Amino acid sequence: MPARPRPLLLGAGTAIAVAATLSGCTQKAASDEGAITVTASDSACTVSDTEFAAGHVSLALENKGSKVTEVYVLFPDDRIAAERENIGPGTKATLVTELKAGDYEIACKPGMKGDGIRRKITLTGKGRAARRSPETDAAVAAYRSYVLAQAERTLPKAKAFTDAVKAGDLGQAKKLYAVSRIGWERTEPVAESFGDIDPKVDVREDGLEAGQDPETDWTGWHRLEKALWQDRKIGSREKKLAGRLMTDLNAWVKKVGTADITPTSMANGAKSLLDEVARNKVTGEEERYSHTDLVDFRANLEGARKSYDLLKPIARKNDPALTKELDRQFASLAQQLDVYRTGGGRDSYTYKSYDQVSEAKRKELSDGVNALAEPLSKLAAAVAK
Numbered sequence: 001m002p003a004r005p006r007p008l009l010l011g012a013g014t015a016i017a018v019a020a021t022l023s024g025c026t027q028k029a030a031s032d033e034g035a036i037t038v039t040a041s042d043s044a045c046t047v048s049d050t051e052f053a054a055g056h057v058s059l060a061l062e063n064k065g066s067k068v069t070e071v072y073v074l075f076p077d078d079r080i081a082a083e084r085e086n087i088g089p090g091t092k093a094t095l096v097t098e099l100k101a102g103d104y105e106i107a108c109k110p111g112m113k114g115d116g117i118r119r120k121i122t123l124t125g126k127g128r129a130a131r132r133s134p135e136t137d138a139a140v141a142a143y144r145s146y147v148l149a150q151a152e153r154t155l156p157k158a159k160a161f162t163d164a165v166k167a168g169d170l171g172q173a174k175k176l177y178a179v180s181r182i183g184w185e186r187t188e189p190v191a192e193s194f195g196d197i198d199p200k201v202d203v204r205e206d207g208l209e210a211g212q213d214p215e216t217d218w219t220g221w222h223r224l225e226k227a228l229w230q231d232r233k234i235g236s237r238e239k240k241l242a243g244r245l246m247t248d249l250n251a252w253v254k255k256v257g258t259a260d261i262t263p264t265s266m267a268n269g270a271k272s273l274l275d276e277v278a279r280n281k282v283t284g285e286e287e288r289y290s291h292t293d294l295v296d297f298r299a300n301l302e303g304a305r306k307s308y309d310l311l312k313p314i315a316r317k318n319d320p321a322l323t324k325e326l327d328r329q330f331a332s333l334a335q336q337l338d339v340y341r342t343g344g345g346r347d348s349y350t351y352k353s354y355d356q357v358s359e360a361k362r363k364e365l366s367d368g369v370n371a372l373a374e375p376l377s378k379l380a381a382a383v384a385k
Helices: 012-024 134-166 170-186 188-192 221-231 236-256 261-281 295-318 320-338 360-378 380-382
Strands: 035-038 045-049 051-052 057-065 069-074 079-088 092-099 101-107 115-126
Touching: 035 069, 035 101, 045 101, 045 115, 051 057, 051 092, 057 079, 069 092, 079 092, 079 188, 079 261, 092 261, 092 380, 134 170, 134 236, 134 261, 134 295, 170 188, 170 221, 170 295, 188 236, 188 261, 221 236, 236 261, 261 295, 261 380, 295 320, 295 360, 295 380, 320 360
Parallel strands: 035 057, 051 115
Antiparallel strands: 035 045, 057 092, 069 079, 069 101, 101 115
8 A cells, every 4th residue: 555644844825725625625424324434533443334235335434533534445455446535634525436245444544654544344245236337338448548558658758767867867867757757647546556566666755654764665756856856866776776667667557457447436536636636746745856746737637637538428417517517627727737837838748847836826726626626526426326
């Protein structure tokens, strides 16, 4: 499971905006009679029922603790079946997902750290099967093709970046770093579902688990980012890490085709990408050395938009007002981001360095993310109707 401690190192204006994201943009917990209640605190994770029907599952989540938490549904091998992040203290949320019969664990992660407090659950095959239609099957198939294409297109870009690192070319490596990450950022929820890939390629230093040594256990893009921008040198270790990054990315590409994708996982993944923007991009945490956060921001937004566009025909039938609002908010946030483009046309990924974006402007971006995140949190429920 990816570790996500990442404390927020913010000025007052941005801190307020992010607090709104963490507490104010979660969907109100379901009141359906059939919803399973998950209550998280700083020291406990209680589940109202440990055996229930497979199919479309609605989890009513409540955080009674003092820390921001996240809730995962995990396969026995720790792969992520479903997740809901950024549940603020004293707030509620709903996680609507589709699960097959079998054994799982529900994990509450107070402070969004560690392996979480876990409870075993069993889903039986006695319940109503999740409804599928030609439209939902087509959406899943198209998204699977999209994810695989993004992974495959990442490899040559990552190879160009790592080749520059291996050659000791600091300037070229810096130039290629951000673009090598675009495909990953567009489809990160799928990569995270495998559990072991994300911590190898995309973890930050403060995201390492307790007991891990940054000198020996920290690998991936951000370890190289620190070497390029903060240390300003490429040594033998960095060259070895470049090779390791390619090995791990190749493993990711081989796994992508086996991902368990459902209409609700697509919808929840889109929300997860907005959570990524709120938690790490708009705060400047993700790319703290290179300040290329706006490139990641755009990639996350594009990935969320792709999922939504594929699900929109289904959601529009069930909740036309929601899709109208989502269309408006996606367009509005894209326009906000366009302000920071520094040239090269709409297909260019050249953006202003994020350390040059003021606190006031960061808050504007955060407000735009919040405005989209709230209706996007309702997409899974609309698709599952």
